[in-house]
Amino acid sequence: MSKRIIIDPVTRIEGHAKISIFLDDAGNVSDAEFHVVEFRGFEKFCEGRPYTEMPGITQRICGICPVSHTLASAKAGDALMAVNIPPAADKLRRLLNLGQIIQSHALSFFHLSAPDFLLGWDTAPAQRNVFGLIAANKELARAGIRLRQFGQEIIQVLGDKKIHPAWAVPGGVRSALSDEGRAKIRAWLPEAFATTKVAFELWKKTMETHQREIQIFGNFPSLFMGLVAADGTWEHHGGKLRFTDSSGSIIADRLDALNYLDFIGESVQGNSYLKSPYYKPLGFPAGIYRVGPLARLNICQQMGVPQADAELKKFKKLGHGAVTSSFLYHYARLIEILACIEYVERYMDDPELSSDYLRADAGINNLRAVGVSEAPRGTLFHDYTVDRNGLLQKVNLIVATGQNNLAMNQTVAQIARHYVRGNEIPEPMLNRVEHGIRCYDPCLSCSTHAVGQMPLRVQLIAPDGSVLNEAMRG
Amino acid sequence: MAVKTLTIDGRPITAEEGATVLQAATEAGIKIPTLCHLEGVYDVGACRLCIVEITGTTKLLPACTTKVSEGMEVQTQTERLRNYRRMILELLFAERNHVCAVCVSNGHCELQTLAYSQGMEHIRYDYTFPKWNVDTTHRLFGMDHNRCVLCTRCVRACWHIEGAGTKNIAGRGATSKIITDLNQPWGDSDSCTECGKCVMACPTGALFQKGSTVGEMVHDRDKLEFIVTAREKKQWVAAD
Numbered sequence: 001m002s003k004r005i006i007i008d009p010v011t012r013i014e015g016h017a018k019i020s021i022f023l024d025d026a027g028n029v030s031d032a033e034f035h036v037v038e039f040r041g042f043e044k045f046c047e048g049r050p051y052t053e054m055p056g057i058t059q060r061i062c063g064i065c066p067v068s069h070t071l072a073s074a075k076a077g078d079a080l081m082a083v084n085i086p087p088a089a090d091k092l093r094r095l096l097n098l099g100q101i102i103q104s105h106a107l108s109f110f111h112l113s114a115p116d117f118l119l120g121w122d123t124a125p126a127q128r129n130v131f132g133l134i135a136a137n138k139e140l141a142r143a144g145i146r147l148r149q150f151g152q153e154i155i156q157v158l159g160d161k162k163i164h165p166a167w168a169v170p171g172g173v174r175s176a177l178s179d180e181g182r183a184k185i186r187a188w189l190p191e192a193f194a195t196t197k198v199a200f201e202l203w204k205k206t207m208e209t210h211q212r213e214i215q216i217f218g219n220f221p222s223l224f225m226g227l228v229a230a231d232g233t234w235e236h237h238g239g240k241l242r243f244t245d246s247s248g249s250i251i252a253d254r255l256d257a258l259n260y261l262d263f264i265g266e267s268v269q270g271n272s273y274l275k276s277p278y279y280k281p282l283g284f285p286a287g288i289y290r291v292g293p294l295a296r297l298n299i300c301q302q303m304g305v306p307q308a309d310a311e312l313k314k315f316k317k318l319g320h321g322a323v324t325s326s327f328l329y330h331y332a333r334l335i336e337i338l339a340c341i342e343y344v345e346r347y348m349d350d351p352e353l354s355s356d357y358l359r360a361d362a363g364i365n366n367l368r369a370v371g372v373s374e375a376p377r378g379t380l381f382h383d384y385t386v387d388r389n390g391l392l393q394k395v396n397l398i399v400a401t402g403q404n405n406l407a408m409n410q411t412v413a414q415i416a417r418h419y420v421r422g423n424e425i426p427e428p429m430l431n432r433v434e435h436g437i438r439c440y441d442p443c444l445s446c447s448t449h450a451v452g453q454m455p456l457r458v459q460l461i462a463p464d465g466s467v468l469n470e471a472m473r474g
Numbered sequence: 475m476a477v478k479t480l481t482i483d484g485r486p487i488t489a490e491e492g493a494t495v496l497q498a499a500t501e502a503g504i505k506i507p508t509l510c511h512l513e514g515v516y517d518v519g520a521c522r523l524c525i526v527e528i529t530g531t532t533k534l535l536p537a538c539t540t541k542v543s544e545g546m547e548v549q550t551q552t553e554r555l556r557n558y559r560r561m562i563l564e565l566l567f568a569e570r571n572h573v574c575a576v577c578v579s580n581g582h583c584e585l586q587t588l589a590y591s592q593g594m595e596h597i598r599y600d601y602t603f604p605k606w607n608v609d610t611t612h613r614l615f616g617m618d619h620n621r622c623v624l625c626t627r628c629v630r631a632c633w634h635i636e637g638a639g640t641k642n643i644a645g646r647g648a649t650s651k652i653i654t655d656l657n658q659p660w661g662d663s664d665s666c667t668e669c670g671k672c673v674m675a676c677p678t679g680a681l682f683q684k685g686s687t688v689g690e691m692v693h694d695r696d697k698l699e700f701i702v703t704a705r706e707k708k709q710w711v712a713a714d
Contacts, residue, residue, distance in 0.1 A: 050610055056576040056688035164575070166688035174687070361685065389610040389661075390684075 068375030076371030077170020089172030103151025110144025157181035218326025218411030248321025291378025293332035308339035579679030611661030
């Protein structure tokens with residue numbers, strides 16, 4: 001008789017989710033699904049609000065990556081007004097996003113994922129967390145926490161708050177980088193570089209000991225999408241969209257976010273509040289694509305900063321054309337942290353960031369606009385339709401985690417096939433399945449446009465819906 | 475002018491005949507919380523936050539519209555008053571959609587400041603979540619009825635300082651609404667002079683300058699009093 005194992009909720013991710021693993025009559029895994037079980041409703045209740053409030057409202061979607069939403073929203077606002085924002089404002093927004101990527105990636109790597117591969121899959125769950133990491137390697141844990149703090153400080157220096165800064169606005173930004181703020185960021189740079197160096201050393205060792213994980217944690221062909229600069233340099237805020245396939249070939253390039261509906265379809269599944277976007281020309285589900293650090297590094301030719309470029313060369317050698325293992329999201333995340341710190345360093349010598357010309361002004365000149373920005377987890381779209389007075393008529397948000405939904409399903413199924421046999425639910429097996437999700441650093445608060453603690457529930461369910469076995473922790 | 479003597483919170487006070495309890499208290503440095511009161515325009519006693527206890531009457535009376543009288547004994551800070559003030563604030567919050575975190579007036583809002591100062595920690599009443607629209611048809615200003623407390627400060631500023639008579643109030647009870655001219659979009663108003671005094675007068679983020687983002691709307695309320703004082707004292711008329 002075929003059965004279903006449910007992991008509910010999934011732990012050490014941002015939001016509420018569960019995993020269902022379907023077993024066939026022989027007790028082998030036939031399929032797996034990742035369900036997001038929270039619902040937010042932002043797209044609906046924003047209707048009727050002025051577009052100028054949207055960077056403030058939509059960033060409340062998330063406490064981890066509010067900056068990503070506020071930036072995508074501000075960009076959509078720029079496009080509704082049809083203005084070019086002052087150059088200093090663009091640079092300042094970029095600096096904010098760099099801070100955001102550093103803090104979010106540091107959180108993902110040190111707090112959420114590293115306990116698995118540094119402490120070991122089979123460590124008791126009570127130790128397999130950031131506190132266990134502190135007990136095992138105090139200095140490393142401290143450095144990781146401090147690195148996250150560095151990113152948050154950048155956000156606070158610019159926007160006056162670490163979370164939900166009311167700073168990026170349609171037309172530009174509200175304030176410049178202060179001399180005091182500049183000095184503070186500059187002073188922190190050596191420590192940030194040093195932590196990154198330690199993290200790379202650790203990661204290199206992890207790769208040597210985790211070849212099996214690289215092979216089976218979400219290693220499959222798919223498309224990759226993200227923003228990239230005109231010359232193929234890594235992007236996080238500007239540029240145009242590019243799709244590449246798993247051989248590394250560009251299959252679509254210089255795509256304008258405004259026309260995303262032409263190339264991205266959204267499939268709705270009955271078992272999850274998370275929609276599944278796919279590359280339209282290939283249809284559903286063949287149009288599976290991944291976004292985020294792995295995708296951004298796959299689609300770009302260079303990072304544009306020396307140290308990260310050296311790492312990118314090593315990274316690219318891990319694949320034939322494209323790097324296809326989702327376990328290597330962690331590596332890509334580290335390379336991006338390094339690149340971000342290098343870019344931050346560069347900005348510290350740019351006097352323009354102190355400019356007082358920061359905000360363009362205009363009325364409504366377009367009734368529809370799409371703001372796109374690279375969130376830590378991948379490409380984020382804010383699609384607004386307004387009336388002549390700038391009140392929202394329609395809102396569509398496509399977030400990174402949603403775009404990785406299909407890939408997360410495949411990853412979970414792939415891991416489960418290797419580790420799940422029969423009715424038993426061994427805890428380390430569950431953790432490996434969950435880690436498949438953590439590779440993507442999903443943000444479910446964002447993707448369903450809640451926050452909470454997540455104990456873990458696993459159910460083994462027969463086709464008739466009866467629970468055959470159940471395990472619980474947390 | 476005759477002078478009246480009274481006590482406020484046990485303190486002996488003198489005030490001019492015709493002065494309100496609020497004026498007498500303010501003069502004496504005693505703070506009574508207010509919301510619909512605005513320096514420069516007459517008082518209407520709409521919000522009831524300035525309620526005080528007066529010996530000899532069981533009714534709570536608004537300090538802003540109650541005139542001082544000889545021998546009056548006024549209490550401004552009793553437990554009963556504090557409870558009622560908190561209740562009034564909670565009802566105001568429950569009545570419309572006040573979302574401070576994303577409001578243009580966050581940090582500069584009289585309603586928010588009052589809630590903090592009066593110890594409003596939560597709201598005991600069910601939110602009514604009414605459906606109100608935002609009027610951004612005006613070239614310069616916007617009106618968000620979700621944030622309106624119906625204090626009518628904007629109406630009084632428009633009629634009695636600017637003299638345009640654009641703003642008015644329509645409807646009954648909680649469904650009352652600030653309207654422009656004959657309940658038409660603000661942008662279609664013939665009478666509006668675009669002076670912005672209503673925006674300066676607003677205690678919350680209901681009236682705002684278009685383009686304002688979170689916490690950016692700072693109402694320059696002192697300017698209204700400045701204009702009125704200058705006019706009444708003829709400060710701008712050259713002395714012959």
